[in-house]
Amino acid sequence: LRAIDAPTMDHRGPDFGALGKEVLSGMKKVFKTTGHVVIYPASGTGAWEAALVNTLSPGDKILMSETGHFATLWQKMARRLGLEPEFLPGDWRTGADPDAIAARLRDDKGHAIKAVCVVHNETSTGVVSRIADVRRAIDAEKHPALLMVDTISSLGSIDYRHDEWGVDVTVGGSQKGLMLPPGLSFNAVSAKALAASANARLPRSFWDWSEMIASNKEGYFPYTPATNLLYGLREALKMLIDEEGLDNVFARHQRHAEATRRAVRAWGLEVLAKNPVEY
Numbered sequence: 134l135r136a137i138d139a140p141t142m143d144h145r146g147p148d149f150g151a152l153g154k155e156v157l158s159g160m161k162k163v164f165k166t167t168g169h170v171v172i173y174p175a176s177g178t179g180a181w182e183a184a185l186v187n188t189l190s191p192g193d194k195i196l197m198s199e200t201g202h203f204a205t206l207w208q209k210m211a212r213r214l215g216l217e218p219e220f221l222p223g224d225w226r227t228g229a230d231p232d233a234i235a236a237r238l239r240d241d242k243g244h245a246i247k248a249v250c251v252v253h254n255e256t257s258t259g260v261v262s263r264i265a266d267v268r269r270a271i272d273a274e275k276h277p278a279l280l281m282v283d284t285i286s287s288l289g290s291i292d293y294r295h296d297e298w299g300v301d302v303t304v305g306g307s308q309k310g311l312m313l314p315p316g317l318s319f320n321a322v323s324a325k326a327l328a329a330s331a332n333a334r335l336p337r338s339f340w341d342w343s344e345m346i347a348s349n350k351e352g353y354f355p356y357t358p359a360t361n362l363l364y365g366l367r368e369a370l371k372m373l374i375d376e377e378g379l380d381n382v383f384a385r386h387q388r389h390a391e392a393t394r395r396a397v398r399a400w401g402l403e404v405l406a407k408n409p410v411e412y
Contacts, residue, residue: 136368137314137361144358153352156363159370163288163311163379164303164321166295171320171345172366174359177285177306180318181207182214183340184281184302188248188326190334191215195248196237196278198229200262201255207283211250214335219246225255226407228262235270238278248279248301254287256309259390260406261291268299279326285309288319289373290386301326310382312372313365 142148160170173179189195194217197208204223211218221233229251238246249271251262264282271278279301284293288303289310295303300323307317322342330342344355373382394404 134365137365139361139364141360144354144360149360150352152363152367153349153354153358155352156366156370157349157352159367159374160319160321162374163370164295164305164319165293165297166303166321166323168296168324169322169327169342169346169349171322171342171349172354172358172363173318173320173340173345174316174357174362175318176308176315177283177304177318178206178210179340180285180304180306180320181210181283183318183320183337183342184304185211185214185216185248186333186335186337186340187320187322187342188279188281188302188329188333189216190332192217193247194219194245195250196221196234196246197250198234198252198262199223199225200228200252200258200260201225202257203255203283203285204252207250207252216335218250225258226260226405228255228260229267231263231266231270234267235274238271238274238276241276244277246276246278248281250281250283252283253293254284254291256286258405261287264293264300265298272299279329285318289369289379289382292379292383295321295323299323301329307362307366311366312369313362316359316362317366 157170197218198221200223208218208220251267253264254261281302282300283304285306286309288305303321305319307313308315348355397404
């Protein structure tokens with residue numbers, strides 16, 4: 134809050150360019166990627182839309198997993214954008230099922246499905262999906278679908294590896310593990326996703342990756358950024374990466390989560406998630 138509480142600098146001046154480069158570099162470390170990270174002055178809902186409109190075309194079929202309320206909202210957005218989402222049913226108590234995803238992709242002989250969309254940590258329930266297993270399921274079927282992952286409530290709290298797990302677009306937000314107020318959202322983008330964006334035909338202007346990435350080379354943005362939130366993001370990145378260290382952050386969250394589960398069971402109540410993911 135003290136970092137955010139500062140005069141708003143000129144977002145075309147030299148000091149801003151240094152700030153932009155610093156936070157973009159730091160976010161790559163959080164996503165664990167060497168690829169591009171795009172920062173929007175928006176909530177996570179905006180980053181959902183950016184992931185879809187930059188990579189897909191009207192009428193494209195996509196496969197989504199029902200893991201909770203926010204997976205359901207992402208599916209509704211896809212439908213409103215003119216896509217054709219297929220929603221694999223779930224019980225809101227388990228993460229995305231890699232076997233069910235593999236089976237559906239196996240039946241898609243013509244590769245009509247263009248993307249698989251999964252929520253890493255379902256905000257409404259705390260249920261976690263095993264993203265590396267989902268990637269392996271896609272690869273086992275030799276299917277070319279993009280993998281898109283929502284990490285809005287997990288990024289900076291649970292171990293996440295954009296590059297290692299072969300994710301094409303990762304969606305994030307500022308108001309959870311990054312400890313900021315709402316107002317920033319993120320896309321981490323693979324080379325495969327960037328290639329798909331060259332042929333994607335869904336309308337996009339504000340969300341367009343190409344203009345953002347071009348301006349980001351020098352630390353700037355093609356339109357007015359949320360400057361004071363970027364001050365806060367710089368401070369949050371120092372706290373997470375330099376001071377505590379991401380592995381220690383993840384261990385702290387896991388310890389608190391396990392303490393909560395044990396307390397709930399001691400009270401004679403039931404933990405909603407059937408199989409909490411351990412890292």
